[in-house]
Amino acid sequence: MLTRELHSVVGAEPVGPYTLLRLERGGTHPGIPGQFFMLEAPGRLLPRPMSLCLAPAGELAFLIDPIGPGTRALCALEPGGEIGVLGPLGNGYDLSVQRPLLVGGGIGIAPLPYLSERLGRPRALLGFRTEWHAEAAALVPNAEVCIEPTLVTELLPDDPGDVLACGPEPMLEVLRALVPGAQLAWEARMACGYGACYGCVVEVAGHYERLCLSGPVLREAS
Amino acid sequence: MSRGIPGGALLLNASGCLDALAAPEVARSLDAFVTKTITPEPREGNPPPRIAEVEGGMLNSIGLQGPGIDRFLVETLPRLRELGIPIWVSVGGFSAREYAETCARLDGDAVAAIELNLSCPNVEEAPETAAEIVAACRERTGKPLFAKLSPATWDIGETARAVESAGADGLSLVNTLRGLALEERALRPRLGGGVGGYSGPPLKPVALACVHACARVATLPIVAMGGVMTGRDALDLIAAGASAVALGTVLFPDPGAPARIRAELEAGAAAFGFAEPLLARGVASKPPSEGGGA
Numbered sequence: 001m002l003t004r005e006l007h008s009v010v011g012a013e014p015v016g017p018y019t020l021l022r023l024e025r026g027g028t029h030p031g032i033p034g035q036f037f038m039l040e041a042p043g044r045l046l047p048r049p050m051s052l053c054l055a056p057a058g059e060l061a062f063l064i065d066p067i068g069p070g071t072r073a074l075c076a077l078e079p080g081g082e083i084g085v086l087g088p089l090g091n092g093y094d095l096s097v098q099r100p101l102l103v104g105g106g107i108g109i110a111p112l113p114y115l116s117e118r119l120g121r122p123r124a125l126l127g128f129r130t131e132w133h134a135e136a137a138a139l140v141p142n143a144e145v146c147i148e149p150t151l152v153t154e155l156l157p158d159d160p161g162d163v164l165a166c167g168p169e170p171m172l173e174v175l176r177a178l179v180p181g182a183q184l185a186w187e188a189r190m191a192c193g194y195g196a197c198y199g200c201v202v203e204v205a206g207h208y209e210r211l212c213l214s215g216p217v218l219r220e221a222s
Numbered sequence: 223m224s225r226g227i228p229g230g231a232l233l234l235n236a237s238g239c240l241d242a243l244a245a246p247e248v249a250r251s252l253d254a255f256v257t258k259t260i261t262p263e264p265r266e267g268n269p270p271p272r273i274a275e276v277e278g279g280m281l282n283s284i285g286l287q288g289p290g291i292d293r294f295l296v297e298t299l300p301r302l303r304e305l306g307i308p309i310w311v312s313v314g315g316f317s318a319r320e321y322a323e324t325c326a327r328l329d330g331d332a333v334a335a336i337e338l339n340l341s342c343p344n345v346e347e348a349p350e351t352a353a354e355i356v357a358a359c360r361e362r363t364g365k366p367l368f369a370k371l372s373p374a375t376w377d378i379g380e381t382a383r384a385v386e387s388a389g390a391d392g393l394s395l396v397n398t399l400r401g402l403a404l405e406e407r408a409l410r411p412r413l414g415g416g417v418g419g420y421s422g423p424p425l426k427p428v429a430l431a432c433v434h435a436c437a438r439v440a441t442l443p444i445v446a447m448g449g450v451m452t453g454r455d456a457l458d459l460i461a462a463g464a465s466a467v468a469l470g471t472v473l474f475p476d477p478g479a480p481a482r483i484r485a486e487l488e489a490g491a492a493a494f495g496f497a498e499p500l501l502a503r504g505v506a507s508k509p510p511s512e513g514g515g516a
Binding site for chain 2: 002
């Protein structure tokens with residue numbers, strides 16, 4: 001059912017420049033890693049799409065980069081506050097992989113902690129803009145970290161195995177070219193998250209498709 | 223042709239604000255489902271970004287993405303019909319002939335009504351007037367025809383009278399207003415298509431004025447939309463003269479909005495002494511003594 005539920009804020013903790021927003025889970029299913037939730041941004045008309053970062057007992061946790069009015073409002077939430085949450089939505093990662101390698105860049109590491117937990121803490125490669133941003137790497141077990149100007153795609157081994165990635169578009173474009181069959185989680189502005197607004201389209205095989213329904217994890221042809 | 227809302231629908235969605243196949247339970251919580259605008263040919267729509275939240279509301283620049291009438295009839299309409307609720311098809315085009323030919327192909331009994339999108343802010347307009355397009359469609363279809371008008375006109379009542387004379391069965395008021403937003407850091411348009419349609423709460427007073435103006439000069443039933451977030455917003459539009467209300471932007475943050483707004487509307491009407499919401503229709507135009515209730 002598509003029902004927006006109210007969730008209480010457990011905490012909002014800084015992780016480098018980001019904020020880990022922890023909500024009471026209630027009866028909401030955490031979903032598959034890579035799926036996302038629409039979070040009500042206090043004072044804003046539209047909710048913001050966020051992939052689940054961690055699913056500790058009784059909680060849902062989201063890693064948020066305060067880059068605009070909506071994300072800043074989410075990061076400013078305090079314990080005891082309440083927001084509407086819709087989800088889980090979209091298609092997550094296919095977890096039936098033999099040799100997982102997680103690849104993340106910047107705030108794109110957001111879904112990787114939950115993904116790592118579900119896959120048994122596989123090796124991860126993470127790239128960040130600064131040491132401060134790289135503090136978020138502590139959320140991902142078994143991670144090798146690089147800081148710009150070194151790019152995370154330069155750390156890829158010759159035989160990367162089953163790549164599951166999330167990060168900025170240039171990073172995903174490089175992975176798309178280098179790693180056939182990679183599972184890549186993309187990002188788009190969304191108004192609704194459930195196929196109503198047609199706002200979040202990305203080009204797939206020459207046509208615009210709604211990322212909220214077709215993705216956010218898209219598997220590249222292998 | 224009957225002078226009412228087909229099927230007595232009270233709550234609908236605004237065209238382009240819901241995909242009934244992606245969210246059937248949301249569609250079923252409405253009295254009728256209005257499709258995204260169907261054009262003669264398939265359209266990819268405008269390049270992203272397509273959404274921008276702005277002061278009080280949002281801009282969209284979707285650009286009538288859709289499968290075209292051929293695929294719509296074969297692939298989409300049969301599946302919509304299975305939902306078991308009345309289907310209104312929104313029709314778009316780039317000339318009166320295109321509108322009329324698309325209408326002619328919607329004569330099957332799966333279609334409860336046709337809404338002519340005469341006012342998309344994100345694509346080029348047909349060269350003919352709204353009344354000329356309605357007249358061309360009227361010749362080709364016996365379905366109830368609702369003309370969806372733009373609020374961006376000085377005298378919308380005149381347009382309402384003209385489409386009524388041309389054979390429309392109802393009015394859909396209003397479409398979005400054209401708006402522009404710039405990037406905070408770059409002073410460049412935030413939307414891939416440049417401008418977009420402005421919707422959300424700031425549109426409500428505009429919609430109210432348009433409904434009020436049209437209800438005074440035309441006898442056509444009105445489906446009102448524009449910034450409806452609560453049952454009170456819906457009641458206001460009915461009091462201004464609407465016979466039905468469509469939900470648009472509110473569906474994006476809250477897919478449960480139809481049930482909530484329906485309950486709020488009934489409670490709100492009752493608080494004014496109206497046993498049902500439509501008994502409040504037009505009271506905003508009556509002398510205070512006839513206004514009813516508190």
